Amino acid sequence: MPDIADKYKLHENFYLQDTLTVSAALLGKILVRKTGRHVLSGKIVETEAYLGDSDPACHAYGRVTPRNHTLYMKGGIAYVYFIYGNYYCFNVVTERKGVGAAVLIRAVEPFTGVEQMKLRRPKIRTEHDLTNGPAKLCLSFGIDRKLNEADLQSDEIYISKGNKEKFTIAVSRRIGIEKGAHFPYRFFIKDNPYVTRHKLNKEIISEMKS
């Protein structure tokens, strides 16, 4: 069943651009997840770029393995990995086949399907806790390893254009890593309440307008 939002899906060429460009450009776009009759969606408010086999923080650093081979596929698919024995993180693969780069979606602002998200996360305290973190949003959106390598032109998960609002993009170091930690590869919408709460929010390296 076609959905009105389908015609606003980001074109596959969007994902073939430079990874830092994609990482910043994804802010304000809408992540859409369809499960059964439900449509869950949210505005992307925080991302991190992982630049491929030359970036020591990227899973593609080093050899090709069963886990990271997804990263080397053509941009425009999902890379979902399991972490810390409990959680999943959702990435968008970028650039040409063989580059090994991706953008981690770290936080979204819920748009539709909030009640369904709450059913999946009955213990949250505030609405922010639904999606202000990479593993939290995967829980709320029902994203797990079954979506690894999913085509972002598919209906089960995709990203569409947002509205034309203007906002300030802030840039900081990446969160939760040790190798390659000093690179300014984290992008977030300044002052958006759904951004991950972190001390790096006060250590903004640069800003730009969307």
Add this chain to the structure above:
DNA sequence: TATTCGATGTGCT
């Protein structure tokens, strides 16, 4: 409010 710490399973060395 800020910081610490345990849970947990998988992939790679």
Add this chain to the structure above:
DNA sequence: GCACATCGAATAC
């Protein structure tokens, strides 16, 4: 064996 792109409960203040 150990590191790990996290979370949330417990603790300290």
